Every structure is written in C-alpha cells, then in structure tokens.
Amino acid sequence: IRRDLRLPESTRAVYASSRTAERHRNMIRARSEVVYDPAGARKLAADAIEEAAGRKNDPADLINIALERLVEGSYELPAFRTLNDLATTIRARVNENVFAIVLARIGELGISRLERLLVVGAGGKSEFNQLKRSARRPSWSNFRAQLEHLRWVDGLGDARVWWQGVPPSKIADFAGEAASADTAVMGHYRPAKRVALVAALVFSAQAKARDDTAEMFCRRVGTLTKRSRDELEELKQRHREITERLVDNYRSVLERIDPDGPAAIQERAALHAARDAVAAAGGFAAQYSDIDTVTAHHGDNHVPLVARHFRNDRAAMLAMAGALGLRATSADHSVLDLLAHVREHAGLTRDYIPDYILVTDEVGNPLLDDLGAPRTTVFDTGFASENWNKAIRDRRHPGMFVRRHLEACVLTYLAEELRTGDVAVEGAQSYANWADQLISVQRCAQLLPAFCGEVGLPVTARGFREALQAKLAAQCAATDAGYPDNSDLVIDEAGRPSLKQYRASRPTDTALALEAALRERMPERTLLGVLARTAHWLEWHRRFGPASGSDPKLADSFFRYVIATFCYGSNMGPAQTSRHIAGVSAHELSATARRHVTVDKLNKAIADIVNAFMELDLIRVWGDGSVVAADGTQVDTFIDNLLAETSIRYGGTGGIGYYYISDTYIALFSKFIPVGVWEAVYLIQGLLEQQSKVTPSTVHTDTQGQALPVYALAHLFGFELMPRVRNWRELNFYRPSAQARYRHIDALFGEPGRNVIDWDLIENHYQDLMRVVLSVAEGKISSATLLRRLSTYSRRNNFYKAFREVGRVIRTIQLLRFMSDPQLRRRTTAETNKVESYNRFSAWCRFGNAGVIADNDPEEQEKILKFSTLLTNAVIFHTTLDMMTVIRELIAEGWTITAEDLAVLSPYLTSRIQRFGVYATDELALTPDPFDARLALNLATAS
Incomplete structure (x- = not known):
C-alpha cells in the first residue's frame, strides 16, 4: 500500500481510531475465513505441542507443528512469543517426565556409574569422551580394540531397557546434545538432565559400537578374501614355469609311446623309455608333486587359501559373533547354526570336527533311534558354493568337517548375510x-x-x-x-545396439561475447564477503544454535557462525583460520561447529540458499528445478577411520562426496559416503532428505x-x-x-x-x-x-x-x-556434465589443506562436506546476482541479449573471487543493500 501511494519507505501505518482498526481486523478475518479465539488457539497449540514433544525436542519443530494445527483449524495465529513460551514450558515438563522414568530404570548404582564417566582424570581426559569414540580403520589390531570397546560400553548397562518406550528421534536428540558437549558443559546441567543425557549417549554408543563392529568384521573378511585371491594370482604366475615343464615332460613321454611318432619303438621298449623320460624329469614323486601343486589351484578357486589368511583374525571374529547378538531374519538359520558349532569347537586343536549335532530333548538329554543309537542331525551347508563344500570336507574323513576351512567358510558367509540383511545384529541400527x-x-x-x-x-x-x-x-x-x-540407432543381428556419437553444438558468437563481457565486468569478491552478504540477506546463519534448542549465548553469533562456515567450508580448519583472522581462536571455532552446528542444521541452511536462488529470474533459462543430476567425487581424508578406503575409480584414499545438482546449477543436497559402497544406494536418500522447496521429478x-x-x-x-x-x-x-x-x-x-x-x-x-x-x-x-x-x-x-x-x-x-530420443540423450549428458563441473567448482572453494579433510570422525567429515556445500552454494547465489547486475548494465548500454545466449552461461565463475590474501572481517559488519531478484528481460524458454 505504501509503495502504491508512493509514500516514503519510513512511513508507518497508524490508525487514528481503535474502532477503525478493530473493524478492519474483523473484515480481514472474515475475508481470510479465520477465527479469532485466543483461548481456543492457545489450547489447540498447547495440545499439539504436548503430543509432539513426546517424539521431538527442537522448539522450532514444536512451534511449526503448532502452526500447522492452527492453520488447519482456521485460527488466527497467536504471537510468536506465545507459541515460543508454550513450546519451552511444555517441552521442559515432558522432558522432566522422561528423565524421571529413565533414571528410575537406571537405579542408584547405575546413576553413580554414569556420573563417574564425567570425572576428569589425571591426564585431563574422562571416560565420557570414550562414548564418542569413532571406529578406526579395519586393521588386525583395531578390530580387537573395537571388540574391547564394545564390551566396555555394554558393561555400562542395558540402555535399551532404560529407554524402552521412548521414540528413537527423542533419544537421538538427547544423545546429540550430549555428544556436542564436553564435561565442563555437562557439569552445568541439573543432575537429572545430566544423567539422562549421558544415558542417551550410552544408548547411541552401544548401537554405534555394534554397527561399527559388524562393519569392521565385514571389511576384514573382504580384505582377507582379497588377499587369498591375490595369492591365487601369484601362485598362477609362479606355477606357469612348472606347467610349462610338465607339458614338455608330457610331450617327451608321448613321443616315446606314439607308434607313429619320431621315436617309434616296440611297445615294451616304449614303456621303459617313458619311465626313463619321467625319471629324467625328476621322478614320479616329483612329477606328482608338481601336478598336485598346479591342480590344487586351477581355475579361479581361491577357497583353499582363505583359511590361512583368517588365522590371525579367527579368535577375534569368533568372539565378535558371541558379543554382537546375531539372529537370522528368516526361517533359514543354517549359517548361525554352523557358527555356533564352530564356536563350540574353537578351543580344540584337532583338524576335524563332526558334521552333525546330537538331537536332545528339552532338558538336554540325547534322544535315541530305534536301534538305541544317538539320533543326529547333519548340518545344512546348502548355502555354501561348490568350491566351499569341497574344501570343508575330506573324503578320508567321512562325517567330519575340516575345521579350519569350515571356520573360514562360516565367517565368509556370515559377512555376506550381514550385508544382505539375512542376519541381523540385535541392538544395532544399520545392521538391525x-x-x-x-x-x-x-x-x-x-x-x-x-x-x-x-x-x-x-x-x-x-x-x-x-x-x-x-x-x-x-x-x-x-x-x-x-x-x-531412428538414424542414430543400429541393432546388429546378434541384438547388440549401438548409437551414433552426438557432437555438441558450438555456442553462438553472441553468447561467447556475452560470456566474455561478464568475465570482464564481474566485481571482485572474497569468499568471506560472499558468506557475510548472503547471511545478511538470507539469514541462513539463524539455523545454527545450541543443541538444547535455546538461543545462542555468544557475544556475536553472526560473526562466529559466518567465520565458522568459512573455516570449515574452505577446509582451512580452526588452527589456520585463527591465524589469519583476528578476533577468534581455534578453540572458539571448534566449539562453535561442535556445539552449535549439526548435519540437519546445515541441511536447513543449504535449503535456505536454494529457496532464495530459485526466486532469481536468471536461473529460469537454465532450468525449473524439475531435473536433478547426482554424482560422486573423491574427497581425501585421514585414513584411520572406518569410512576411508582407497578408490580404484577415483584414485586416492578417503570417501566420496555425493552431490545432487539441480538443472539450475545449485546443489540441493550432499552426502559423504564410503568408497566401497555402490553410489546408487544413497541416491533416493538425498532426494527425500533435501529440505528445499525444489521438487525434482527426473534424476540423471x-x-x-x-x-x-x-x-x-x-x-x-x-x-x-x-x-x-x-x-x-x-x-x-x-x-x-x-x-x-x-x-x-x-x-x-x-x-x-x-x-x-x-x-x-x-x-x-x-x-x-x-x-x-x-x-x-x-x-x-x-x-x-x-x-x-x-x-x-x-x-x-x-x-x-x-x-x-x-x-x-x-x-x-x-x-x-x-x-x-536424441533430445533425452543430450539432456542426460548436459545434466551429468553439470555435476562434474560442480565437483570441480566445489573443490576450488574447498581449497584448504590441499582438499584433505583432516578428521577421522565420519560425522565430522560429513559436517565438513556440508559446510563446503553451504559455502559453494553461497558463492553460486552471489555470483548469479552479480551476473544479473552486469546483464542489466549491458541491456542499458544497448546490448541485445536472448534467452538462448543466457542459457550458455554458468555461475561457476572463479576469476573474480579471491580465496587468498588478507581475510578482513570488515565486511561482516556491513549490512548490504537488498538484492534484486528480477531481470528486465523477456526470458522465454531457451532451447
């Protein structure tokens, strides 16, 4: 109204009469079909928050649920402070009730044990930090250490009993709050809340220890199996000389016994000559030995070699099987039956164990058959391959298993069934x-x-x-x-199709001229300045805050959150950032990222930028958000963790940064995933978890x-x-x-x-x-x-x-x-090329520490990747705004710019962005002018 009347921006709407104001409110309510009932709205909001507080803990989530319920009921919305006070009060009451129930289940002795975890020892460390322990790389010694950690965390008590009936999301919120704190912060909580948060962290640690142990076991089995395959290849190379010698010897024998051969002789003499040839080659025993050596590993049968590689790990692996609590997820539990049989005989030194088990009654007495002999049941080995079934048996010992081979066989198939979900781990999350x-x-x-x-x-x-x-x-x-x-497609007689290679068209001269003008006129920017201005405009930094959900108590939260985002998004790290930026220490940056920022909060901040980006006019020539392309790229990390692996596809050691890039060039979501997992496993997860308003329907x-x-x-x-x-x-x-x-x-x-x-x-x-x-x-x-x-x-x-x-x-x-469809093929290629371009651009923004993520905790690695995505998206948003400013200038100068020319452009521009130099914080204090999302140009759909 103010703008339509052409009044100054400072003009405020004030009613001269309260009766007029009330009449206008009633007219608006009638037009909007909302009910003005403060008491009713308050009660409805309180009921909604009460119900939601049993499963959610973030005040913002509770307020949003209350707002949804009020909108559904067509109520006029109360003031935000009213809803905030309701959420704070009701959440506190619900949580206190949960804490009381949990502490009653833990008991006094258990509470005392949990309190001792927070005691800082002489070395400045506490057992509380042990609960946050991340699994290390799957080596022989680390596997044993992981088993010890599992036993230790289980010894704290059965956390599943403590938290029975409490929604997992609620437990996860409490555990996250505890994980983000140190012993000093935990000491500030009231005793009941402090113990409950530690108990939630124990619950999380027990589940994580089980998942990590199962994952490490599967990785160890894979490593040992690969070693046996590698040994087989070495043996094949080594035996090639023996094979060639055997062939020569066989040829010599054939020449002596072939009646039409060059050395044809009488039958009796031929026999003697053949024996002489064998003797000349080393004798029958040596020849048999060579033949056995070669035939033992003919084909691709590495199975006989596996047991030797399991020798050092077998004790820990069998102990793990007893500690994890494994159970079959179907009626077929043959692998677990044999696992129990193997564990029962694990302490024996004999080479053979029975392939059957005695049938007993309910009290354990053996049952007899009609002849008075004990009844037995032969173990089912139908799950194993033909090679394994040959390896675990010896014809000279019928009714018996070869113990070492059986152990290797059972452990190999146990790892496979854990991966497929045919065997589950009780109390785990990923392996449940x-x-x-x-x-x-x-x-x-x-x-x-x-x-x-x-x-x-x-x-x-x-x-x-x-x-x-x-x-x-x-x-x-x-x-x-x-x-x-279809002139592009040819199908030969064998049914093999082929497509003619598509050649991309060259950009027009006007598009190239526009691109050159943009590069020349784009203003100089710094990464820190880009982050500061986007934070002022979009307020993405408000997504960050303490894990408790309360307001941040930092002296300047804006400054701290922007610097922390630059610190981790650029991968400089707290130490280097504090050396180059005055006014903040490495500890402050580390504590801010640890206590105030989570993966979920980063996802919401990323979505804030995406939503604002989708309102810019220029992006309409690039796409409408209905198409997304997903791809991964190698990100190097420290190697002493369970996620890092050496990638044959990408080279290097670390994980995979998996990105979902919109047809408008911006990243909707990112995920840090292991190298050894097929990337498709995570494809749907990102599409469902991304929190922007963009709803892609096609995925390349x-x-x-x-x-x-x-x-x-x-x-x-x-x-x-x-x-x-x-x-x-x-x-x-x-x-x-x-x-x-x-x-x-x-x-x-x-x-x-x-x-x-x-x-x-x-x-x-x-x-x-x-x-x-x-x-x-x-x-x-x-x-x-x-x-x-x-x-x-x-x-x-x-x-x-x-x-x-x-x-x-x-x-x-x-x-x-x-x-x-050739157009579909071109679009698929174009969109997947965008992801590859984004990967390079993101790596350019993540320039610190040579791109290596200097952390062994997979959760922190994930956060660093999300920080990087947030920084990269901020640069894309700001660059697009700068491009629009230059385009408006060119139009004002008389340039003719078409949608087709704009479609060739990309916001992945780096020439005008400074990564290095003096990191001045002056820009953080400057409030920028509002940005203009409109472009005075007819943006009809580009080809």
Whole structure:
C-alpha cells in the first residue's frame, strides 16, 4: 500500500481510531475465513505441542507443528512469543517426565556409574569422551580394540531397557546434545538432565559400537578374501614355469609311446623309455608333486587359501559373533547354526570336527533311534558354493568337517548375510533387522491411498501390475515403430545396439561475447564477503544454535557462525583460520561447529540458499528445478577411520562426496559416503532428505547411480531415474510377455521366451513393495539402509526379488527411451556434465589443506562436506546476482541479449573471487543493500 501511494519507505501505518482498526481486523478475518479465539488457539497449540514433544525436542519443530494445527483449524495465529513460551514450558515438563522414568530404570548404582564417566582424570581426559569414540580403520589390531570397546560400553548397562518406550528421534536428540558437549558443559546441567543425557549417549554408543563392529568384521573378511585371491594370482604366475615343464615332460613321454611318432619303438621298449623320460624329469614323486601343486589351484578357486589368511583374525571374529547378538531374519538359520558349532569347537586343536549335532530333548538329554543309537542331525551347508563344500570336507574323513576351512567358510558367509540383511545384529541400527522397522500391514493400508494419489500409482496390486505392463508394452511398441526413422540407432543381428556419437553444438558468437563481457565486468569478491552478504540477506546463519534448542549465548553469533562456515567450508580448519583472522581462536571455532552446528542444521541452511536462488529470474533459462543430476567425487581424508578406503575409480584414499545438482546449477543436497559402497544406494536418500522447496521429478546419474532395486524404488516414489550407463549395450532387455514379438527390435530381447517379466511376482508382492516404500516415507527406515540390503543378491529375500523385477521393467523402459530420443540423450549428458563441473567448482572453494579433510570422525567429515556445500552454494547465489547486475548494465548500454545466449552461461565463475590474501572481517559488519531478484528481460524458454 505504501509503495502504491508512493509514500516514503519510513512511513508507518497508524490508525487514528481503535474502532477503525478493530473493524478492519474483523473484515480481514472474515475475508481470510479465520477465527479469532485466543483461548481456543492457545489450547489447540498447547495440545499439539504436548503430543509432539513426546517424539521431538527442537522448539522450532514444536512451534511449526503448532502452526500447522492452527492453520488447519482456521485460527488466527497467536504471537510468536506465545507459541515460543508454550513450546519451552511444555517441552521442559515432558522432558522432566522422561528423565524421571529413565533414571528410575537406571537405579542408584547405575546413576553413580554414569556420573563417574564425567570425572576428569589425571591426564585431563574422562571416560565420557570414550562414548564418542569413532571406529578406526579395519586393521588386525583395531578390530580387537573395537571388540574391547564394545564390551566396555555394554558393561555400562542395558540402555535399551532404560529407554524402552521412548521414540528413537527423542533419544537421538538427547544423545546429540550430549555428544556436542564436553564435561565442563555437562557439569552445568541439573543432575537429572545430566544423567539422562549421558544415558542417551550410552544408548547411541552401544548401537554405534555394534554397527561399527559388524562393519569392521565385514571389511576384514573382504580384505582377507582379497588377499587369498591375490595369492591365487601369484601362485598362477609362479606355477606357469612348472606347467610349462610338465607339458614338455608330457610331450617327451608321448613321443616315446606314439607308434607313429619320431621315436617309434616296440611297445615294451616304449614303456621303459617313458619311465626313463619321467625319471629324467625328476621322478614320479616329483612329477606328482608338481601336478598336485598346479591342480590344487586351477581355475579361479581361491577357497583353499582363505583359511590361512583368517588365522590371525579367527579368535577375534569368533568372539565378535558371541558379543554382537546375531539372529537370522528368516526361517533359514543354517549359517548361525554352523557358527555356533564352530564356536563350540574353537578351543580344540584337532583338524576335524563332526558334521552333525546330537538331537536332545528339552532338558538336554540325547534322544535315541530305534536301534538305541544317538539320533543326529547333519548340518545344512546348502548355502555354501561348490568350491566351499569341497574344501570343508575330506573324503578320508567321512562325517567330519575340516575345521579350519569350515571356520573360514562360516565367517565368509556370515559377512555376506550381514550385508544382505539375512542376519541381523540385535541392538544395532544399520545392521538391525530392517524388516522389523517396516510399518504394519494395517498402517500401510491406511496410508496407501493418499500416497498413491500423490505419486500417481494405482492403489491395487492388479492395477499396479496392469499399469506397468501397459507402460512397458507401449514403450516397446513405440521404439519398434520408430526404429526405421531412428538414424542414430543400429541393432546388429546378434541384438547388440549401438548409437551414433552426438557432437555438441558450438555456442553462438553472441553468447561467447556475452560470456566474455561478464568475465570482464564481474566485481571482485572474497569468499568471506560472499558468506557475510548472503547471511545478511538470507539469514541462513539463524539455523545454527545450541543443541538444547535455546538461543545462542555468544557475544556475536553472526560473526562466529559466518567465520565458522568459512573455516570449515574452505577446509582451512580452526588452527589456520585463527591465524589469519583476528578476533577468534581455534578453540572458539571448534566449539562453535561442535556445539552449535549439526548435519540437519546445515541441511536447513543449504535449503535456505536454494529457496532464495530459485526466486532469481536468471536461473529460469537454465532450468525449473524439475531435473536433478547426482554424482560422486573423491574427497581425501585421514585414513584411520572406518569410512576411508582407497578408490580404484577415483584414485586416492578417503570417501566420496555425493552431490545432487539441480538443472539450475545449485546443489540441493550432499552426502559423504564410503568408497566401497555402490553410489546408487544413497541416491533416493538425498532426494527425500533435501529440505528445499525444489521438487525434482527426473534424476540423471552415471553408471554408479543405477541398480535394479534403485530403478524400482525411484519409480515407487514418483521419480524418473534416467542414468547415463556406461555398459548399457550389455544389459538385458525384458519382454512384456513371452508372446511379444517385434519387427525391428526383437533381437534386443534375446531368444523368444527368455527375458520375460514375472508379472505374478510383482502382483503377489505389491503389498511388500508398498510397505517398504511407505516405511521409508514415514521415516521408519532409511532408504540407504534398505538399498544396502537390497543391492546384494539374497537367496532368501523376497523383497529383493520383487524390487529386482520392478527394476527390470523400469530399466527396460528407460533404455528404450534413451535409444529412441536424441533430445533425452543430450539432456542426460548436459545434466551429468553439470555435476562434474560442480565437483570441480566445489573443490576450488574447498581449497584448504590441499582438499584433505583432516578428521577421522565420519560425522565430522560429513559436517565438513556440508559446510563446503553451504559455502559453494553461497558463492553460486552471489555470483548469479552479480551476473544479473552486469546483464542489466549491458541491456542499458544497448546490448541485445536472448534467452538462448543466457542459457550458455554458468555461475561457476572463479576469476573474480579471491580465496587468498588478507581475510578482513570488515565486511561482516556491513549490512548490504537488498538484492534484486528480477531481470528486465523477456526470458522465454531457451532451447
């Protein structure tokens, strides 16, 4: 109104009459259809906060829930202070009740034990820090140390009993608050809260210790198995000389006994001559020995070599099996049965142990058969491969196992079943029985209609099957019909497709001139100044604060949060930053990042920048946010941790920074993941966890970003996964039915009758599929945890088989689309190229310490990567604003600028940004002018 009346910005709206003000309020309420009932609104808000405080702890979350409930009830919103006071008071009361229950379960002795954890010893350290311990790299000695840590943390008490009935999210909030504090900070809490927070940290530490131990065990098994494979290759190289000698000897023998050979002689003389030839080669014993040496490892059978490499680890691994609390997740527990048998005989020195177990009654007395002999049950080894079944038995000892080989076999398959989820760890998180975390069938039925309506899926199993079947049949028919006109695609007689290489068009001269003008006119900026101005504009720094949810008590929180973001986002670290920036110490920076910043808070700050970025006019020529591309890049770290590995694909040692880049060039999300895990495992997680208003529907990635279960899960969540697959020609194409035949593309599907989708499997397991998807949507289980179990073949897991079958349908459809649509291929290439460009730009911003993350804690590594994403996004936002300013200047000077020319531009510009030099903090105190998101230009869609 003030602007329409052309009044000064300082003009304030003031009513001369209170009656007029009240009348206007009533008119606005009537027009907005809201109810003015302060008492009713307060009660509704209090009830909503009371209910939510049982599972959430952040005051901001509680206030947001109250606001949602008030909006649903069409109430006029109370003042923020009213809601804040309600959230603070009710949360404190609910938490006090939780603390009282937990402390009563712990008991006086347990409370005393937890209090002693906070006592600082003579060396300046306390056992409290031991609860925050991160697992080290999976070496022989560290594996034993991890077992000792597991025993120690379990000895503090059964935290699962203490916290029984308390929602996991609530426990995680308490544990996070304790983890961010040191003993001095913990000493400031009231006794009840202090003990409860320590107990929550114990709960978290016990689960983490189990996950870390299981992960380290799996990694150790993988390392030892690889050593046996490497040894096999060395043996093959070493035996090549022996093999050549044996062949020469055999040739000599053949020449002596061949009647048509050059040395043909009488039969009796031939026999003597053959024996002489063998003797000349070293004798029969030596020849047999050479033959045994070579044949023992012929083919790719490394199995006989595994046991020797397990020798040093076997005791710790068997002890681990007893400490973890393993249980089968299906009716098949043959691996665990044999594990118990192996552990029972672990202390023996004999080479052979029985392959059976005595059948006993309920009290342990052996049962007898009709002949009076003890009844026995032979162990099931059907889970093992043919090579392993040969290795664990010896024909000379029927009814017995070769103990050492059996131990290696059982431990190898135990690691495999932990990875697939066929064996779970009680009390763990990542290695828990994920099927137990799924929502109930009844809850699934309640949520299904609304979810299917949101993502566009049929509600019934039959409808889901028919929709998929029709979609696959239609795409196959369309690709076949379009083949004669598709000059880019050639399918040879063997069914192998090939596509002509696409050559990118050169930018126009006007686009190149515009790009050059931008580079010349862009203003000089510093990284610190960019962060300060974006923080002033967007207030992303307000996402940070103490873990307790209270307001920060820092003298200048803006200054501290911006400097901390620069410190960790640039990867300079606290020590180097404090040397170059006056007014802040290394300890202050470290404490700020540890106590005031979490991964979730960083995600929200990143989303703040993304949301503001999407309001800028210029980005409309780059995209609309409906497309995202995901890819990983190597990030070096310290190596003494469980996440760091040497990457064959990228080179170097560390982890993978996995980024989700919008078609508008900005990062929606980032995740730090292990090198050894298929990147596709984390693809869906980032799409669901990113907190911006951008809702991408199409996802591009490379070969690492795709797998059959991932295609399925993406489809079920309404995402269209369209990867750039390196070996797409070798993949199977699946027919919609055994009778389906095609005039031009039939060779793609192989022989008739093969590679046909099992539609009955999909229909029969529709409820299982939707239970899994809805459980992920409800936050009951992480999609990454799920896909880590589904990414490895499990012979028992029907969930895997159902996801795989749906994935076959979707992948076939997408491959056919990829072959048929050149525009889609160009877009896929362009979007995946954006991620690669972002990776380079992000690494440029993360210049400190040569790009190496100098921390061994995976959680801190994740935070540093998020800080880097926050800094990089701030630079992208600010650079885009500067580009718009220059473009407006060029337009004012008479330049003709088209949307097509703007589409060629990229905000990944570095020439005008200073990373080094004097880091002056003057810019932090300057409040910048408001930014202009508009661009006076007709931005019609660019090609």
